[in-house]
Amino acid sequence: MFETHIPPEPDKILRVMAEFAADPRPDKIDLGVGVYRSEAGTTPVLRAVKAAEARLLDEQTTKGYVGLAGDPHFHAAMRTLVLGNTVPADRIAALATPGGTGAVRQAFELIRLVRPGAVVHTSAPTWPNHESILDTLKMPWRPYRYYDPATGGADAEGMMADLDAVAEGDVVLLHGCCHNPTGADLSVSQWVELADLLARRGAVPMIDLAYQGFGMGLDADVEGLRALAQRLPEALITLSGSKNFGLYRDRVGLVLALCDGPTVRDAIQGRLAWLNRQTYAFPPDHGAAVVTTILGDAGLRGDWEAELGDMRSRILSMRQSLAVQLRSETGSERFDFLTAHQGMFSRIGATPEQVLQLREQHAVYMVGDGRINMAGLTPGIVAPSARAIAAVLG
Numbered sequence: 001m002f003e004t005h006i007p008p009e010p011d012k013i014l015r016v017m018a019e020f021a022a023d024p025r026p027d028k029i030d031l032g033v034g035v036y037r038s039e040a041g042t043t044p045v046l047r048a049v050k051a052a053e054a055r056l057l058d059e060q061t062t063k064g065y066v067g068l069a070g071d072p073h074f075h076a077a078m079r080t081l082v083l084g085n086t087v088p089a090d091r092i093a094a095l096a097t098p099g100g101t102g103a104v105r106q107a108f109e110l111i112r113l114v115r116p117g118a119v120v121h122t123s124a125p126t127w128p129n130h131e132s133i134l135d136t137l138k139m140p141w142r143p144y145r146y147y148d149p150a151t152g153g154a155d156a157e158g159m160m161a162d163l164d165a166v167a168e169g170d171v172v173l174l175h176g177c178c179h180n181p182t183g184a185d186l187s188v189s190q191w192v193e194l195a196d197l198l199a200r201r202g203a204v205p206m207i208d209l210a211y212q213g214f215g216m217g218l219d220a221d222v223e224g225l226r227a228l229a230q231r232l233p234e235a236l237i238t239l240s241g242s243k244n245f246g247l248y249r250d251r252v253g254l255v256l257a258l259c260d261g262p263t264v265r266d267a268i269q270g271r272l273a274w275l276n277r278q279t280y281a282f283p284p285d286h287g288a289a290v291v292t293t294i295l296g297d298a299g300l301r302g303d304w305e306a307e308l309g310d311m312r313s314r315i316l317s318m319r320q321s322l323a324v325q326l327r328s329e330t331g332s333e334r335f336d337f338l339t340a341h342q343g344m345f346s347r348i349g350a351t352p353e354q355v356l357q358l359r360e361q362h363a364v365y366m367v368g369d370g371r372i373n374m375a376g377l378t379p380g381i382v383a384p385s386a387r388a389i390a391a392v393l394g
């Protein structure tokens with residue numbers, strides 16, 4: 001049965017992780033996988049998470065199953081964090097999943113079930129696993145223009161032109177904030193323009209939100225998303241607690257399905273729970289319970305927001321230092337576009353050959369498309385990273 005099997009190509013991002021780990025050079029620099037790291041180069045357990053876990057250890061009385069769709073308190077806490085009061089709760093179905101990737105998978109599964117043949121329109125570029133999961137599910141997808149390498153910003157005009165041709169019932173996959181891999185986000189007015197366009201076309205947005213709080217702030221990062229959600233009858237939102245709660249390995253994820261009224265909501269809620277049942281039955285609850293505890297307690301929440309704010313500031317300061325250093329290394333402003341980006345990622349405009357050269361000659365690791373993770377930088381390695389980038393791209 002197994003002897004003729006050909007394994008798949010390794011994931012483009014996770015491959016960098018393995019190659020970095022295998023490199024024996026002591027001064028190697030990891031700007032690859034999208035994981036937050038502190039100035040000490042570690043990925044800490046957040047203070048509020050530790051406190052919430054201690055509380056759960058003390059107070060949790062059962063490890064019995066939660067519902068198929070997860071804990072309704074978790075749904076409500078995350079729904080409010082993301083949407084505030086912009087959409088009435090009785091229009092929103094929710095499904096807890098193992099991580100943001102689980103949420104993406106279940107959202108795609110839902111689309112395939114309720115609208116077989118719907119094309120999912122993905123930003124060019126997007127997180128490679130979006131395309132990979134769509135291929136795995138044999139769902140049609142088509143890229144729309146998004147990133148303009150000439151300016152280093154979003155090509156909103158190209159995007160709107162491409163999306164003006166989508167069919168009714170098609171799905172448009174968007175990044176809620178901190179676009180992965182480019183760091184180029186839309187302005188709030190562009191989100192509003194997009195909402196009008198989708199309403200006109202009868203297309204449904206699916207917004208993947210994995211970095212809320214890493215760009216400008218918890219509310220500022222979702223202003224565009226909220227404007228869109230407010231204006232449309234239907235939307236899918238996929239959430240991750242990996243980054244902003246630092247709960248990577250505990251797999252915290254959620255699908256929110258915004259429906260056109262409570263009756264439709266109930267039907268979709270039933271279908272979502274069924275999808276979990278077919279896949280892994282009950283979703284994991286430990287990480288979700290940590291999140292619910294933090295968001296439901298003023299003290300823990302305040303501390304979480306403060307620590308998240310510190311992470312955001314650190315990323316921003318690394319981003320700015322890198323841009324300054326690249327300015328002095330190249331004697332030009334060609335990398336200034338990095339300062340306009342949001343979140344952990346930017347594409348520096350390296351070709352695959354240059355990415356390889358950076359790795360082989362300078363031990364600087366990044367994803368093959370030239371994506372760098374700013375949180376991989378520390379004050380001590382900004383200068384050598386900039387020197388390497390300038391030497392290779394110069």
Ligand code: LMR
Pocket residue numbers: 013014032033034035127129180
């Ligand atoms: C990334 O984009 O690097 C992260 O989201 C990690 C992953 O699973 O790809």
